Amino acid sequence: MKEFIEGSMAVARGVAVCRPHVVSAYPITPQTHIVEHLSEMVADGDLDSQFINVESEFGAASVVLGAAAAGGRSYSATTSQGLLLMGEVLFNIAGLRLPISITVANRAVSAPINIWNDHSDAMVFRDAGWIMLFAEDNQEVHDMQIQAYKIGENPEIMLPVLVNMDGFILTHAYETVETISQKEADDFLPPFKPEYYLDVNKPITMGVLGDPNYYLETRYSLQEAIDESRDVVKQVAREFKEKFGRWYGDLIDTYRTEDADTVFVAMGSLVGTIKDTVDELRDKGEKVGLLKIRCYRPWPGEEVVESLKNIDNVIVLEKAVSLGASGMMADEIKASLFDTPHRPKISNFFIGLGGRDIPKESLIKVYNQVKEKPQYNQFVDLKPELLEYPS
Amino acid sequence: MSDTKTKKKRKEKPPIEEPLLAPGHRACSGCGESLGAKLVMDAAGPNTYATCCTGCLEVFSTPYPESAWKMPWIHSLFENSSAVAAGIEAALIAQGRDKDVNIIAMGGDGGTADIGIGCLSGMLERGHNILYVCFDNEAYMNTGVQRSGLTPFDARTSTSPPGKRSWGNKTTKKNLPGIAGAHGIPYVATATVGYPNDLINKVKKALKIQGPKYMQVHVPCPLGWIHPTDQTIEIAKLAVLTGLIPIYEMEYGEVTRVRKIGKNRRPVEDYLKPQGRFRHLFAKGAEAEEELEKIRQIAEDNIKKFGLA
Numbered sequence: 001m002k003e004f005i006e007g008s009m010a011v012a013r014g015v016a017v018c019r020p021h022v023v024s025a026y027p028i029t030p031q032t033h034i035v036e037h038l039s040e041m042v043a044d045g046d047l048d049s050q051f052i053n054v055e056s057e058f059g060a061a062s063v064v065l066g067a068a069a070a071g072g073r074s075y076s077a078t079t080s081q082g083l084l085l086m087g088e089v090l091f092n093i094a095g096l097r098l099p100i101s102i103t104v105a106n107r108a109v110s111a112p113i114n115i116w117n118d119h120s121d122a123m124v125f126r127d128a129g130w131i132m133l134f135a136e137d138n139q140e141v142h143d144m145q146i147q148a149y150k151i152g153e154n155p156e157i158m159l160p161v162l163v164n165m166d167g168f169i170l171t172h173a174y175e176t177v178e179t180i181s182q183k184e185a186d187d188f189l190p191p192f193k194p195e196y197y198l199d200v201n202k203p204i205t206m207g208v209l210g211d212p213n214y215y216l217e218t219r220y221s222l223q224e225a226i227d228e229s230r231d232v233v234k235q236v237a238r239e240f241k242e243k244f245g246r247w248y249g250d251l252i253d254t255y256r257t258e259d260a261d262t263v264f265v266a267m268g269s270l271v272g273t274i275k276d277t278v279d280e281l282r283d284k285g286e287k288v289g290l291l292k293i294r295c296y297r298p299w300p301g302e303e304v305v306e307s308l309k310n311i312d313n314v315i316v317l318e319k320a321v322s323l324g325a326s327g328m329m330a331d332e333i334k335a336s337l338f339d340t341p342h343r344p345k346i347s348n349f350f351i352g353l354g355g356r357d358i359p360k361e362s363l364i365k366v367y368n369q370v371k372e373k374p375q376y377n378q379f380v381d382l383k384p385e386l387l388e389y390p391s
Numbered sequence: 392m393s394d395t396k397t398k399k400k401r402k403e404k405p406p407i408e409e410p411l412l413a414p415g416h417r418a419c420s421g422c423g424e425s426l427g428a429k430l431v432m433d434a435a436g437p438n439t440y441a442t443c444c445t446g447c448l449e450v451f452s453t454p455y456p457e458s459a460w461k462m463p464w465i466h467s468l469f470e471n472s473s474a475v476a477a478g479i480e481a482a483l484i485a486q487g488r489d490k491d492v493n494i495i496a497m498g499g500d501g502g503t504a505d506i507g508i509g510c511l512s513g514m515l516e517r518g519h520n521i522l523y524v525c526f527d528n529e530a531y532m533n534t535g536v537q538r539s540g541l542t543p544f545d546a547r548t549s550t551s552p553p554g555k556r557s558w559g560n561k562t563t564k565k566n567l568p569g570i571a572g573a574h575g576i577p578y579v580a581t582a583t584v585g586y587p588n589d590l591i592n593k594v595k596k597a598l599k600i601q602g603p604k605y606m607q608v609h610v611p612c613p614l615g616w617i618h619p620t621d622q623t624i625e626i627a628k629l630a631v632l633t634g635l636i637p638i639y640e641m642e643y644g645e646v647t648r649v650r651k652i653g654k655n656r657r658p659v660e661d662y663l664k665p666q667g668r669f670r671h672l673f674a675k676g677a678e679a680e681e682e683l684e685k686i687r688q689i690a691e692d693n694i695k696k697f698g699l700a
Contacts, residue, residue, distance in 0.1 A: 021485035022478060050481035054474065055513035062471035062510060066442065066478025069465050072485055074478070092467050198463035198479060200438045200492060205458035207449075207466035214455050 001179050007138040007170040008033030010177045011077070011103050011163075014145030016047045017185035018101075021072030021192075024052040024063035028082040029115045030167040031105040035077055057082035061089035061102075068098035069206055071197030073149065076100070079167055080107035080121045087125070093160050094129025094222065096206060099152030099192075100160045101145065105167040106268065106319070108354040116355020117167040119268065119319040123328055129222050131161040131229055132297040134267040138175040140248045141165040143240065146180060146189050150236045153192055157229045159222075166269040168355070180244070188243055226298045233295050249292055251300035254307050256282060257289030262313040262370070265291045265304075265333065270317060270351070270358060277363040288367065293329065301336040308333075309342050315370050316348040317363075317380075326377055345370075351380040409461055411439065416459035417451040421620025423610030423627060424448055424499070424526045426584045431495065431524055431608070432462070434594035439493040440483075442476040444502030445469040447533040448526065470507035472496045473514035476521045493598050494520065500527040500541035503607075504567045515574040515603045522597045522604040525567065528612040536615040540565040543635065544689060545682055546668045548615070553671040558682050563689060571605035572641040578602075579641040583609040585627030589638065589650065609636045617667020629662040634690035637697045649697045656700070659686050 005013070011034045015023075023042070025035040041047035050067075054060045057078050064074035078086060083104055093100055104122050108114040122132060131151060135141035141163065148161035165171060180188075196204055210218055230251060237250035255275055257263055264274045271292045281288045291307050291314075293300065308314060316330040325331070330348035337343050347370045352358045362381050369375055411432035418425035428448055432439065441464045443449045449466040452459040467475045476496035483489040496514070498507055503525040514521060530548045531537040538551040544563045547553055551560040572579045578600045582590040590608060597604040611627050613620045630636040631652065638650035663669040663686065672679040694700050 022481040024478070024481075048485075050485045052477060052481055052517065054477075055509055055516075058471070059474045059510050059513050062467065062474030063478035063481065065467055065471075066465070066475035066480075067482035067485075068478075069467075069475070070440075070479040070482035070486075070488075072478075072482030074482070088468055089471065096467070198440055198465060199488075200440065200463055203461060203463045205453055205460050205464050207443075208453040208455040208458065209450055210455050 001181065002176055003179050004174060004176050006033060007141065007165065007173050007175070009037050010138040010142040010175070010179070011145060011165065012037035012041065013179050014142040015075050016041055017180050017182050018073065018075075018146055018149050018189055020049050020075040022050045022052065022064060022067035022074040023076070024054055024060045024067075024074070025076050025078065026054050026057045026060050026082060028057070028079055030107060030171045031077045031079040031082065031103070033171060034103060034105070057085040058089060061086040061093070064100050065089060065093050065096070065098060068100050069096065069198050071192070071194055071199070073192040074100050075102070077103040077105065079105040080109055083121045084109065084124065090125055090130060090160075091128050095218065097158040097225070098160060099149070099158055101148040101152060101163060102160070103145070103163045103165065105171045106164050107167040114354040115167070117169050117319070118353045118355065119164070120321070120353070122162060122164050123320040125162065126297055126328065129159065129226060130297060131159055131226065131233070131295070132164060133161065133295055134164045134293065135170065136248060136269060136271045136292065138170055138173065139177050139246065141170060142177050142179065143244065143246055143248070146185055147236050147240055149192070150189050151229060151232050154232050155195065157225055157232055158194070159225055159229060164268065169269045178246070184243070188240070230298050230300065249294045251295040252303045252307060253292040253294055255290040255292065257291065257307060257311070259287055260289035260311060261287045262315065262367070263289045263291050263308065263311050264315045264317060264363070265293065265329065266317045267293045267296060267329070268319070270319070273358055273360060274317070274363060277360045280360065281364065281367060286367070296329070299332055299336070301332075304333055304336050305340050308337065308344055311344045313370055313374070314344050314346045315366060316346060317351050317366070318348065319352050321350050321353070345374040347375040349375065349378045349380050356381060411435070411437070411460065411462045412452065413459045413461055417454065418447070419614050419620070421613040421623045423584050423612060423623050424528055425451065426623070427526050427590070427608045427610040428497065430584065430587050430590050431594050434591040435493050435495060435598060437462070438491055439495060440479055442467070442472040442479065442496045444472045444498035444507060446499040446502055448497060448499065450533055469502050471510050472498050472502065473507065473521070473523055474510040477514050477517065477519045480519050480521060493522065496521055496523045498525055499532070500525060500529060501531045501539040504540040504565050512574065515571055515576050515605065519603055520601055522594070522606065525605070525607045526610045527607050528610045528615060530612070530615050532612050532615045541567065544686060545672060547671060548668070558679070559671065568605065568607050568641065572644045574603070575644050576603045576605065577642060578604040580606045581609070581636070581638050582606060583627045583631055583636060583638060584611070585609070585624055585631055586638070586650070593640070615668070617670070618665050622665060626662070626665060629657060632657045633659045633662040634694040634699055635659060635662060635686075637693045637699060639697050646697060649699055652694070652699045659683070659690050
C-alpha cells in the first residue's frame, strides 16, 4: 500500500511486519519517533510484541540480547551517544552470534553535543562483527528491516545487523512509501528458529570463558560468517526484488557509470543528492557517475574493484573522519585496489559533519577541484573565519 | 518398640536430584560463592533460567569446553545480568514459554552494587518476574581483591590498603538491600551461606512471589578475606552474630522479619581477628582502638535498626 509517512514510521512499519517478540529502546533524538510509533502499535494491540522501556541504551541492548538468546526475534533503535553506550553490548551480541536488528538514525557524536546527521556513530562499530547496511531513502529503509532479519537469521550467518539511516534527513522526512503488508512479510520472512537458544527442556550454556586455546577460533568463525554474509546480502536483495519488484543494489549499486571517467562514492541519503548532481554534470557533458555503498560491512571489496575498473578519478565523500588517520571508506577502497592492475586516483573528502547542509553546489565544487588535481582528506565547506583564533 | 513397624511407615527418601550447579568446577577451596550459588539453584530446582555477571562465578563454572551448569544459563557482560534476564523473560512471554519457570539473575557485589546498579534498578522498577541474587563477597575477587561498594569499613583490599595514612577501606557497605527495597518491590532478603536452610527457604519463598525480588547473600572468600578454607561457614556465622551482617526480609520496602542474635551476640573482634583483611587493626602497636570502636558502632547501629537483640 502506498502511504505518505514519516521516515521513522516507515521503519516502524517495516519492523512491525517482521513480528518482533521483543522491542526495547531508550529515548534519543533523532531516533525516538521510531520506537514511539512501535509503542503505539503495541498499545493499540496492532503489534503483539513485548515493549520494554529501559533505563539506558546499554540496558536496551542487553534486553534484546537476552531476548534473542531465549530464541526471540528482537529489535532496538538508537543513535550517536546511545549507540556508543551500547558499544560493549554490541561486540558481545556479535560474539554470541545473536541475529538482532538495530536501526541507527545516524547522528554526530559529542563533544560538542550535536543532534544532527553524520556517520561518526556507526563507523565506530565497523569492527564489531555486525553487518552494516546504509539506506538511501525511506522506501529503502522500510524494505531493509525485513531484509536485515532475513540476512542475519540465515543459519549459516547468525549475525546482528545495523540498519543505518540518516538522522533527520530521513527519520523526519515525509515521503511516499510502498509499505509491506503482513501477509507479504510472512511469505518473505520465515519465523525465527535458531538452532541453539536458552530452553529449560534442552539446557545450554551461553557466554563461556574462551581462553587462549579457544578464543582465536571464535574470531575466525566470526570473520568467516561475516565474509559469507556477502552472498546472503546479495541473495536476499534478489529475492526481495523478485517478490516486491524493488531494487536498491545489493552490496553496492551504480548510477550512470557505464562510460564514466569519474565517480563519486558515498553511503546513505547523500547518494540521492549525488544522483541529482551527476545528472546535472552529465547534462553539461561530464562523464561522471556514482558508486553507492549499500553494505559497508562486510566490505564489498570485489564489487568496488569491478565497478571502478575503468574509472580514472574516484571521489570518496564520507560523513565521518578516522581522527588521526584518514577517511575510513577511502582507505578501504584504496586497499581493495592495491593489488589490481588498474589503480584510479582516489580523492577523499569529509562532508556534512554534524549536519552541515550538502547542496549540489558543494558537490560540483568538489568535482571541479578533483578535475584539476586529486585531493586528500579535505573538509568540504569549511568556514575559515571560524578557525581563526580571536586576537 | 518394634523396628519393622516404624521402618514401614517411614517415607522413602526422594532420589537425590542432580544439582543444577554440578561439582567439579574450578572454584577455590572453601569458596563461599560457589556454595551460595549451589544452594540457590538447589532451592530453585529445574525449570530455572539463569543469567550471570562477569566474575568468579562465571569464570570458575564455564571455562570452555566445560560448563558446570545443568540448566539454561547465560553470561553476557559484567553489568547486565539483570537486563539480560529481563530480555529472556520478555521473549519467553512473547513465545508463551513463561509458565512455571523461574528466572534468576546473578552477580557479585561489584557487578551488582557498582557497575550493574543501573541495569538492576531498571529491572526492579519494571516489575519483571525475576529473582536477582547478589553474592556478596565484599570485593572484586576475580580481578584480585579490589574494593567495591560493598567492601566493609577498614577492610584491606588491593585498592584500599592500610598504610601510614589509612586504615583500609574508608567507606561502609552501600545499603543495597535498602536501595532495592526502595523500589517498592514485593520481596527483598539478606541471607548467608552461614545459615543454609534460611537461604534455601528464602529462595523458595522468593520464587513463589510474582514480580521482582532481590536477595543479597553474604559469601566469605578465603582468598580475599584471608582466612583458612575450612572456616568459611564459621566466619559467615560470625558476621551475623556480631551484628555486622544483619539478616532480614523486606516486603514492599518495609522490614518484615529479622534473624535475632539475642544472647548469642559476639564481639566484633571475634569476626575480625580470624581474617587477614582486618589484621592491621590488631597488629602490634597499631593503636586501632578508635577504629575498632567505629566498627563496634556499625554493629550496634545494625542491632538497633533491625531489632536484632
